[in-house]
Amino acid sequence: MNGLVSSPLKVNNSWNFLSNKNFSETKMETYKHYSTSVGNNLKTIQITTKYSYQMMRQEKIKVFCRVSLEEACKKHKIEVIIVKVLNEHVHLIVDCPRTMSDAMLMQIIKGLSSYLLFRICPQLRKRYTRGNFWNKGYFCQGCGTDFQRALSYVQNQELHHSS
Numbered sequence: 001m002n003g004l005v006s007s008p009l010k011v012n013n014s015w016n017f018l019s020n021k022n023f024s025e026t027k028m029e030t031y032k033h034y035s036t037s038v039g040n041n042l043k044t045i046q047i048t049t050k051y052s053y054q055m056m057r058q059e060k061i062k063v064f065c066r067v068s069l070e071e072a073c074k075k076h077k078i079e080v081i082i083v084k085v086l087n088e089h090v091h092l093i094v095d096c097p098r099t100m101s102d103a104m105l106m107q108i109i110k111g112l113s114s115y116l117l118f119r120i121c122p123q124l125r126k127r128y129t130r131g132n133f134w135n136k137g138y139f140c141q142g143c144g145t146d147f148q149r150a151l152s153y154v155q156n157q158e159l160h161h162s163s
Helices: 059-075 102-120 122-126 147-155 157-162
Strands: 030-033 042-049 079-085 089-095 134-142
Touching: 042 102, 042 147, 059 079, 059 089, 059 102, 079 147, 089 102, 089 147, 102 122, 102 134, 147 157
Parallel strands: none
Antiparallel strands: 042 089, 042 134, 079 089
């Protein structure tokens, strides 16, 4: 059974990584239950636009990028914890299925999100004629025990890049 359990009480048949909307008080309270294991597969991810172009300066493009990333993850049962879209890169914290490799995770996130982004916003094809919105490289690291630190890092990216 894929029910999720909080320590020690069951949470209303659904689960949430964020105990409330105030991220400063966020704690990991629940775990996914699989047939042979229990736990989360939290990943901190950073992806950059091709050639580091600042394509997401407009708020509209930032929203489209966020939507395409969330839809790509939703389609493959990847839980998005937080997304921070900046001018030339994106930071995410996700919880992916335990059977998914990092390479497959990045292929899904980058490939499907760029496909959806080009569908939503066709004028991006003028800059990226070959359909590669994201750079080849990426950062993907597990953040299970260090979730608070990773969350704080992602939340403070706007402050970090504004100076």
